[in-house]
Every structure is written in structure tokens, then in C-alpha cells.
Amino acid sequence: MAIPANQKSKFPVLSLDITDRDILFEDNHLIAVNKRAGDIVQVDDTGDESLDEKVKRYIAKKYNKPNGAFLGVVHRLDRPVSGVILFAKTSKSLERINKMFKSRDMHKTYWAVVRNRPAIESGTLIHWLVKNPQKNVTKAYEKEVPGSQRAELNYKLIGELGGYYLIEVDPITGRPHQIRVQLATLNCPIVGDNKYGYPRGSLKKSICLHARKLQFMHPVKLEPITIFAPLPQDGFWERFESLA
Numbered sequence: 001m002a003i004p005a006n007q008k009s010k011f012p013v014l015s016l017d018i019t020d021r022d023i024l025f026e027d028n029h030l031i032a033v034n035k036r037a038g039d040i041v042q043v044d045d046t047g048d049e050s051l052d053e054k055v056k057r058y059i060a061k062k063y064n065k066p067n068g069a070f071l072g073v074v075h076r077l078d079r080p081v082s083g084v085i086l087f088a089k090t091s092k093s094l095e096r097i098n099k100m101f102k103s104r105d106m107h108k109t110y111w112a113v114v115r116n117r118p119a120i121e122s123g124t125l126i127h128w129l130v131k132n133p134q135k136n137v138t139k140a141y142e143k144e145v146p147g148s149q150r151a152e153l154n155y156k157l158i159g160e161l162g163g164y165y166l167i168e169v170d171p172i173t174g175r176p177h178q179i180r181v182q183l184a185t186l187n188c189p190i191v192g193d194n195k196y197g198y199p200r201g202s203l204k205k206s207i208c209l210h211a212r213k214l215q216f217m218h219p220v221k222l223e224p225i226t227i228f229a230p231l232p233q234d235g236f237w238e239r240f241e242s243l244a
Helices: 051-062 091-102 178-184 237-243
Strands: 023-026 030-035 082-088 107-114 122-132 137-141 149-161 164-171 209-217 224-228
Touching: 023 224, 030 051, 051 082, 082 091, 082 224, 091 209, 107 178, 107 237, 122 178, 137 178, 149 178, 149 237, 164 178, 164 237
Parallel strands: 082 209
Antiparallel strands: 023 030, 030 082, 107 164, 107 209, 122 137, 122 149, 149 164, 209 224
């Protein structure tokens, strides 16, 4: 079926298959992948191949499953964002991980690069967000408004490198575009994120927001798990490893 022109992907088509080097964690119940900026987690109107389909193919090939593999999507990252994303390999783990996300027992840490130094170097941001699905943009309000969702995150400035500032973000809630719009309220739009105030977009259609770490209790083994995602090797991001 032909895709309407206004729904075609604006992103470079990423046809690269998932390989062992993309896998951050795997056991019989879970698999975590270091998502590339530009990959979509699940299929959308663009018709581009999704990350979950690539991971299914990886599992089917690795374990010789000619009828395909089960894979449950438990959370998402915006398309221009990179970093750790977790999938469930069994229905039991999917159900339990979903409950953990709802009860906020999943602890996520992001790194964001901005050009403006935050006036206050660390703190908590609380806003009420309203998403416009037609424009795929979220607006932040200081007070509750009709149709809004409460959004909260903690942030701290890690350091500066070459006129850019690295901020660590720990979201308490998980709202659409939350980190992007809340950092913009600090006059710190993320590098490349012209949707939320950065003066120009990236030629790669990516933004400097990376899901750095995921911490949780294993849903079956009941053991603490910490998964780190290495920074993208794109000539820019990896320089910030020195600030960790």
C-alpha cells in the first residue's frame, strides 16, 4: 500500500540489522538493545522497519526459530533518541515488566547535551504537559490545565566540554517528549531538537538525548539489574564519556 506523502519518513532509512554488539543484556526472559537514533521502536505510518521487528529477526536467527520469536514492547524512546531500550522475550516477563513501569519501579537515567548552561545546576522540574497529536508536539504548563498530565524529573549538570553542557536527567514520570520539553523550559533545549527551541536540527535527524542507564529488579529472578548504554560513536557524543 502506498504511503501518503505527508506521512513518509523524514528520517534516514536505517536498514542495519541488529547484531551481537547492539545487545546490552539478554537472558531467557529479557533482551536490551542500544537503540540507534533514527530507529522507530514500533511500526508507524511511515512504513519504516521498526526496531522490534529487527530484534525479533535477530532472536529467530540466533536461536533457529523458523516460526519467529515472541517479543513484547514494554517502553519506547522517541525516534531521534538513542540508548537502552528493554524488550520482553516471554509473556510472563512482559506482564511483570509492564507492572513495574506502571508502579515506577523502573529507574531510568538519560544524558542530554545542551548549549546553554542551566541557571540552577541541579533541581526538580514539575510541569503539566499537553500533547498535540496532530502536530506531535507537547506543551508544558506551570499549573494543571484541562487534559494535562503531571510530569516530574530530577536533573543535574555534569560538566562542560567545548561550549556544550552535559546534563543528567532522572525522569520520575514517563510522558511524551517529557525531557525534551521540560529542559526547554530551563532555556536549555537539547542540541539538534529544533522542535523544542534549538535553532537548527541535525542533518542526521537525531537529537543529543541518550537513554544512558536502566535499573530494575529482574521480574523472574528477582535480582537487581543495571544496564548501561555506551554513547553513540558519531564523532560528537563519545567525547562526553570523559565527563562521566
